[in-house]
Amino acid sequence: xxxxxxxILAVVLVLFSxxxxxxxxxxxxxxLNESIRNIHFHVPMWFAMIIxxxxxxxxxxxYLSKGKENDDLMAVESANVGIIFGILGLVTGMVWANFTxxxxxxxxxxxxxxxxxxxxYMAYLVLRNSMEEEQKRGKISSVYxxxxxxxxxxxxxxxxRMTDSLHPGNGGNPGxxxxxxxxxxxxIFYPACLGWILISAWITTLRYRIRKxxxxxx
Amino acid sequence: xxxxxxxxxxxLLAFYSTFAQDANGVEMATELRSSGKIYVVVAVLAVIFxxxxxxxxxxxxxxxxxxxxxx
Numbered sequence: 001x002x003x004x005x006x007x008i009l010a011v012v013l014v015l016f017s018x019x020x021x022x023x024x025x026x027x028x029x030x031x032l033n034e035s036i037r038n039i040h041f042h043v044p045m046w047f048a049m050i051i052x053x054x055x056x057x058x059x060x061x062x063y064l065s066k067g068k069e070n071d072d073l074m075a076v077e078s079a080n081v082g083i084i085f086g087i088l089g090l091v092t093g094m095v096w097a098n099f100t101x102x103x104x105x106x107x108x109x110x111x112x113x114x115x116x117x118x119x120x121y122m123a124y125l126v127l128r129n130s131m132e133e134e135q136k137r138g139k140i141s142s143v144y145x146x147x148x149x150x151x152x153x154x155x156x157x158x159x160x161r162m163t164d165s166l167h168p169g170n171g172g173n174p175g176x177x178x179x180x181x182x183x184x185x186x187x188i189f190y191p192a193c194l195g196w197i198l199i200s201a202w203i204t205t206l207r208y209r210i211r212k213x214x215x216x217x218x
Numbered sequence: 219x220x221x222x223x224x225x226x227x228x229x230l231l232a233f234y235s236t237f238a239q240d241a242n243g244v245e246m247a248t249e250l251r252s253s254g255k256i257y258v259v260v261a262v263l264a265v266i267f268x269x270x271x272x273x274x275x276x277x278x279x280x281x282x283x284x285x286x287x288x289x
Contacts, residue, residue: 011271015264015271019264023256023260033247034246206281213284
């Protein structure tokens with residue numbers, strides 16, 4: 001089987017979500033109106049970010065336990081791509097919020113905490129770039145990364161639930177949220193998430209391979 | 219290539235079905251939809267994304283060549 005089948009799958013899934021996301025039937029809801037379709041484009045950005053940061057977390061642990069330099073490179077590149085998708089999620093969220101909530105930034109707990117999470121990860125990159133020596137840089141930044149991931153999870157999934165949030169699905173028990181999203185959105189929403197996760201993984205592997213080449217040359 | 223074509227046809231078929239908007243007083247972009255102009259927007263977005271995907275594939279291929287050279 002062709003080794004790049006999952007890249008083709010990624011493209012097909014996202015293309016499907018673009019076509020289906022605009023044309024399939026959506027529930028008519030007040031406030032959201034037609035902009036409910038944004039769910040197929042805004043939310044997958046966050047899915048991609050979380051998965052890439054999880055990959056980064058795993059590779060940092062791998063680096064700390066085995067000490068292979070390539071693991072450290074993979075950790076950095078997946079964090080890089082995760083941050084890009086996080087910024088996309090934040091900006092698309094602001095555009096959407098301007099329409100539905102009346103202003104781009106309403107200090108919603110989820111908005112605030114996702115901004116903090118992004119800053120934490122940017123600090124990871126700054127920390128990593130501030131050191132010259134390879135082993136020291138790898139170790140210190142990996143330890144930081146291992147701590148950053150659980151903090152990100154707490155910021156995005158736990159703290160917003162403790163208070164009321166404008167985002168749906170917050171301020172309550174996630175175990176009872178089967179009514180959160182209309183079922184007719186799901187056949188496009190899930191493929192969209194998977195598609196964007198695969199796209200982000202693809203970009204990560206590209207960046208990782210480039211970095212390996214740079215490493216080889218220097 | 220045949221497989222991709224099949225997948226694409228399937229997608230085209232898939233969105234042929236549901237279309238009716240139940241307007242219970244909530245304003246939706248029904249006019250844009252009924253005039254068929256929405257297809258123009260979808261086509262443009264699909265072309266943009268397909269173009270970017272091709273670009274990613276070409277970057278991938280160039281990188282493959284460099285990796286071969288290194289070996």
